[in-house]
Amino acid sequence: MKAFRSHAVKFGKGAAGIAAMVAGWEAVRALGFVDRRDLPSAASIVETAAVDLWRGDLAPAVLATIGSWAPGLAVAAVAGAGAGIALALLPRLEIATRPLLEFVRPIPSVALIPVALLVLGVGLQMQLFMIAFASIWPILFSTKAGVEDVDPRFVETGRVLHIGRAARIFRIVLPAMLPSFATGLRTASAIALVVAITVEMLTGQPGIGSYIENVRLSGLVTGMWASIFVTGVLGYLVNSLFVTVERATMPWSNENRDR
């Protein structure tokens, strides 16, 4: 009962904070710093979001974005984890490829969209490639760090217990590095969403990005704010999904420590 009460109080404070933000929004509108037509009321934005999701083209656009985001991220997860483990376990490979990785790292992936347009043209293939390419790096680097940070005592214990090399990797190293892989995957999921939407905005590939651009160019300002609001909810849900899965499946993860 007491726990429920403190949850309710926390929820109430959070709701009050959001209400304050909405009030600030309305105040900016009322004071006339910007043209009112460019800044519709919060209520009308939420209403339009609900209507467009229910009856309009917004829900198919969201699904189209998820439909390219998920496979792109899945490819990056497999390839990134594989490469990260290989680089951590094979120091020679790591040394030889280090200049290449350090060279690619500072280049923002979105800058490569024009290059991908040249090589692959417009289409789903190019979008998937860009999503996978952009999201592979955080997964690769955090997997590599995770494998390198595995407590050597765990591996030694395995050796003492006569566990073979392959079994040591699967039963000791992999579980120990999973939390950092999960953190990398969560970072990558946000990057993948940004890249998916950017490609849609630039090339008109169906999805949230092209939807937002279309409603903006048709002068549907409320519709544009509504779709941005929905995009924010999507980003929030994606992150919560990953955090929840991490907490539920990896009791030894850092995500469980501050609770």
Added chain:
Amino acid sequence: MTAKGRHIAPLAWQAATILALVAVWQWAALTYPAVYLPPIERIARGYIQLWHGELLHSALLPSLRRLGLGFAIAILAGCVTGVVLGSLRSLDPWVRPTIEYLRYIPAVAILPASLILFGATDQMRIFVIAFGSVFPVLIAATDGARRVDPILLDVARAVGLSTAERLVRVVLPASLPSIFSGMRVALSIALVMMVISELIAADDGLGFYILRNQRLFQTANVYAGVLTIGTVGLGLTLALLAVEKRVLSWHRGWRGLTETGRG
């Protein structure tokens, strides 16, 4: 193998990897000429052109200016808000849901909105860069301020510092290690937002340069532009690390690093 030999061997491997890649690229470009595979010397020419003369003023400098202003605003806003939120813990439940919602909006999505509010101006690009990169700084500053050693705060209170003085002279310096790691993340996001804002709505800057050359099929220039952005990213990251090392020379993490480096 001597210690020196062990040190040189990796360098030799790395140099060999780079040379092999360049050689393969050049061989492929000459044997199978294609639009997307320009020879190295044309990429190099495009790259050099970007660093002086007319292109420096129409591509590199406008981008750097937007990046600098947007990033500076993000650092300032992020540090101030974060330090306040981190030290006044009772505020946290009130603002957390709002911040959690805002920080997970994919930052590209607000670009069309700022395009409507500001038009295709530099303010719009600076706003988008600042919005995208403020959250890592804010979160890191909140986190750092929350973990300040309570003894430091007690001492500050005992010697009679006011709340504002405590924030600026105790909490802020103590949060700096955390803030710097947030700034590194923020820098890479700022770079992404700079490129996106110039790809979608600009008539100068590096993003615009890349997109225009792609449309003109001047592929060598596209690669040169991408390399320039990479160079800027690398340079700024190194600069940030240098500042961090200087500012945080008192911090245990850095002290530990230099000591092990010497030993």
